Amino acid sequence: MKFLLSIMFILLIPAAIQARVQIVVTYPYMADIAKIVGADRVDVTSIASGRSHPHYVNVNAAAAHALKKADLLVVNGAGLEEAWIEGLMKSSARPSIQPGTDGYLDLSEIVTLLREDETAMQRTPQFTHQGVNPHHHLDPANIPVFADAIAARLRKLDDANASVYLANARAFNEQWKGKMKHWDSLLLDKKGATVVQRHALFDYYLRHYDILCAGSLEPAPGVSPTLQHANRILSETPPDRITFIIRDVFNTATAATHLGSRTGIKVIVLPHDVGSLPEAADIFSLFDEIARRLAE
Ligand SMILES: [Zn+2]
Incomplete structure (x- = not known):
């Protein structure tokens, strides 16, 4: 009996590891939100680092490898990744994380974007701000919107843990609301x-x-x-x-x-x-x- 239990335990470990949702995000701010919402049910890899130039990211081999087994890709959108993401997504050869699937989440589609000045746009080089300003994550009011969106997407991909994701997002958003009051006063x-x-x-x-x-x-x-x-x-x-x-x-x-x-x-x-x-x-x-x- 003891022997049988040990065998069962060994067999269960890989299954448990595989069950974690593999998330790849383009920038570190999303990685942090995804880790808070997903907690121990997810593995998160960020392609860019905090020191990267956000418009021109050097993609390292580890990030490209992580994308090949990703269940969910979260992007900033609004053109911020335009210079470097297309080739990377093609090389991942992963249909389940392409735009339009549950495995692809574009954060720029769920917040209001600021339009750039039309005359300045005529002088803007390719891969910078194409019509809209893509740095939308620096509005603190957008962060809880992203937490909710990531929780909702994780719910679709891993329904068994839906209540965990929703509760984590709710707790994070409560804490964030408190911090926003503090920043307002500062x-x-x-x-x-x-x-x-x-x-x-x-x-x-x-x-x-x-x-x-x-x-x-x-x-x-x-x-x-x-x-x-x-x-x-x-x-x-x-x-x-x-x-x-x-x-x-x-x-x-x-x-x-x-x-x-x-x-x-x-x-x-x-x-x-x-x-x-x-x-x-x-x-x-x-x-x-x-x-x-x-x-x-
Ligand atoms: Zn910019």
């Missing part, structure tokens, strides 16, 4: 302030907190900053009305630093994704750190 006196950013990365975040943006140092998304364009921004908004110049971690510092030193406007570096700075270790601390740096 940024209350920044309401109506004006900033300049290096890349049009924080549009959703700034809009959420009623912080105005005098412009991006890139004349159009993906176009290198010029002195002429910086002067145009300053001619419309004098430096004494600009509180911060926001810099990201993946573009060179030169343009932001130069503008900061010639005008005296403070330059701050903001994390944009989980792992982009050591302080932004998870989805909560990512938004904690953005608020903290802006509130300083």
